[in-house]
Amino acid sequence: MTDTRTTAHHPLDKVVAITGAGSGIGRATALALAERGATVVLGARNADRVEQVAAGIRENGGRAVAVPTDVRRRADLVRLTDTAVSAFGRLDVLVNNAGIGPISPLEDLRVDEWDDMIDVNLRGVLHGIAAALPVFRRRRAGHLVTVASTAAYRTAPGQAVYAATKTAVRTVCEGLRQEVGDLRVTIVSPGFVHTDFVNAVADPDARAAMTARRDAIAMDPIAIADAIAYAIAQPDQIDVNEIVVRPTAQR
Ligand SMILES: NC(=O)c1ccc[n+]([C@@H]2O[C@H](COP(=O)([O-])OP(=O)(O)OC[C@H]3O[C@@H](n4cnc5c(N)ncnc54)[C@H](OP(=O)(O)O)[C@@H]3O)[C@@H](O)[C@H]2O)c1
Secondary structure: OOOOOOOOOOOOOOEEEEEOOOOHHHHHHHHHHHHOOOEEEEEEOOHHHHHHHHHHHHHOOOEEEEEEOOOOOHHHHHHHHHHHHHHHOOOOEEEEOOOOOOOOOHHHOOHHHHHHHHHHHHHHHHHHHHHHHHHHHHHOOOEEEEEOOHHHOOOOOOOHHHHHHHHHHHHHHHHHHHHOOOOEEEEEEEOOEOOHHHHHOOOHHHHHHHHHHHHHHOEOOHHHHHHHHHHHHOOOOOOOOEEEEOOOOOO
16 A cells, blocks of 8 residues: 655655646645645646746746646647646646636626636536546546635525536536546635635626735635645545635635
């Protein structure tokens, strides 16, 4: 039985692909995993920004490569996972992190934003699963980590479509876990995290209110990066299925 828990003497020997790695939780996760010794393959749409994250890791002696990735495009996820295999010989973990939250009341009929959330938050995760599963199957090992949200457990006014996408993602991952006995499947659900996430909210008053609340109570993204690192670092026979991390002040 191999214990893959990481210590100063046992670095995290994993190749991890991360979507949405240019900022926020994805960036923090890339840095945290690289610091523990993992090799990271980083995807996001903004090529310069994600390359900066990878370059920073390499300058600190880590192994990282950036791959421009739009999770709405299935082929981009295939390229991300293929890059892990071609550059580093294997893919151990895919972190499905990319997500958007242009939240608004249903009555505002921001139908294009509803579509965007479905495309990125749900379809993007499905594209990640579709790209990673064949790679994992070949080695009979692999780990899918998906960043959902506390909205997957309880919605709130203005969050109906966002919460629906996150609830769906949680259901898909639980279904996947039940289907694939030999692969690990983890959902990490953050409460309010201090990132640029709120910038997508279109209504200026709602955005200002969310930004003020974020600045008052939100967690540093490191809290979520640490939770992801914990799940990944468990021994292969231990599958951490769900982690919920909220600011203490969040109801
Ligand atoms: N912040 C919170 O309070 C909070 C709470 C619960 C859950 N979450 C979840 O945490 C995850 C990360 O969010 P965050 O807070 O870190 O927000 P963020 O700072 O806005 O980061 C989102 C990342 O996703 C990327 N992204 C957006 N659309 C993409 C697409 N179509 N394809 C590939 N990458 C895309 C962005 O880069 P590009 O624009 O360059 O693509 C960015 O790197 C999301 O799934 C979100 O739902 C956040």
